[in-house]
Amino acid sequence: MSQRYFVTGTDTEIGKTTIAAGLLHAARLRGLTTAAVKPVAAGCESTAAGLRNDDALTLQAECLPPLDYDLLNPVALAPPIAPHIAAREAGLTLTAAQLAAACNKVFEQGADLTLVEGAGGWRVPLNDRQTLADLAIELNIPVILVVGLRLGCINHALLTAEAIAADGLQLAGWVANQVDPQMDRQQHNLQTLQALLPAPCLGVVPRIEPLGSATVAAHLQLDALLAPTSGMSS
Structure with missing residues (x-):
């Protein structure tokens, strides 16, 4: 039974990739197959193989069986700026339908757990009228919030x-x-989040040195994600 989730965050630079990679690693420790999609990534480096994004590479390292980079990150953009602006400067038009089609190619791999990681927060624009939220709607899969x-x-x-x-x-x-x-009164803030957010807390990840998917995975709980009634079955 394949479980698929869209990973978003409360803002940019809050650790979506770190958490997504940790979740994938935790799934692998259970003997599950894993896959990931970073549909659009801005801030890519030029390499002999083409543009590559550090976040996408981090996710790729946790995919088992291995997943081709071009499947995992179909739209790679060089400038580390808002994706719709970077795409426009590159002469590209991003649409939710286009990115959903790319995600579906990865879903066809049939991994036990597949994560689609957004960029920034929930309302990051794709074009003049669509945001990454429209991609999640197009895919119709549950959401994990970092x-x-x-x-x-x-x-x-x-x-x-x-x-x-x-x-x-x-x-x-x-x-x-x-x-x-x-952060002042962190525990009190956590208690408030646990009381007011309408979903289970999958983990609290502290500052970790050295930071890695294995050390992050130790602080995460997958049971709520892998239950037969959660996610999207294939």
Whole structure:
């Protein structure tokens, strides 16, 4: 039974890739097959093999069986800026339908757990009228929310959860990621998030040195994601 989820965050630079890779690693430890899609990635480096994105490579390393980079990251853009602006500068037009078709190619691999990682937050634009939320709607899969623990995260998390619900999608779970180790009253903030977010907490990830998928996986719980009633069955 294949489980598929869309991974979004409360903002940019709050650890979506770190958490997604950790979830994939945790699934692999259970003997499950894994796959990932980073449909559009801005901030790519030029290599002999073409444009490559560090986040996409991190996800690729946790795919078992191995997944070709071009399948995992179909749209690679060089400038580290908003994807719709980078695409426009490259002469490309991004659409939810186009990116959904690319995701479906990975879904066809039939992995036990497949994660589609967005860019930035829930409403990052793809073009003048669509956002990455439209991709999640097109795919019609549940959402995992990565909450960056810092001042303001409660508001950002609740607004994102409301937007996901308003778009007709299920919030399957959320992960708290400690991006600000100096955050005041962190435990109180966590308690508030647990009380107000309408989904299970899949883990609280502290600042880890050295940071890696294996060390992150140790702080994550997959049971809610792998239950037969969760996700999308193939």
